[in-house]
Amino acid sequence: MSPLPVELKRTPARELWIRWDDGQEQRIPFFQLRKACPCATCREKAAAEPARPPTLLPVISAAEAQPVQLVSMQPVGNYGYNIAFSDGHDSGIFTFEYLRGLAS
Numbered sequence: 600m601s602p603l604p605v606e607l608k609r610t611p612a613r614e615l616w617i618r619w620d621d622g623q624e625q626r627i628p629f630f631q632l633r634k635a636c637p638c639a640t641c642r643e644k645a646a647a648e649p650a651r652p653p654t655l656l657p658v659i660s661a662a663e664a665q666p667v668q669l670v671s672m673q674p675v676g677n678y679g680y681n682i683a684f685s686d687g688h689d690s691g692i693f694t695f696e697y698l699r700g701l702a703s
């Protein structure tokens with residue numbers, strides 16, 4: 600059995616805070632969650648992104664420069680959450696196992 604979340608909070612530091620039923624606590628910044636979105640569109644986008652030389656900073660639009668917010672988390676069955684972000688993206692389903700695997 601993988602652990603289940605028992606408590607979820609949004610912290611003032613724009614992180615998702617999760618307490619699991621095995622007592623572990625985890626914090627995941629919203630931007631990291633957004634980047635880790637497991638939906639097909641995001642994974643394709645990430646795979647298509649050209650590798651940049653490390654000295655060049657990526658050029659981002661004003662909208663992308665806004666810190667992303669977590670708008671809502673809807674339970675999906677008993678295995679995960681559908682997370683909506685402030686950039687309008689809401690198709691990612693984050694399973695408990697996947698969330699747990701994201702580095703704090």
Ligand SMILES: [Zn+2]
Pocket residue numbers: 636637638639640641642688690691
């Ligand atoms: Zn996505």
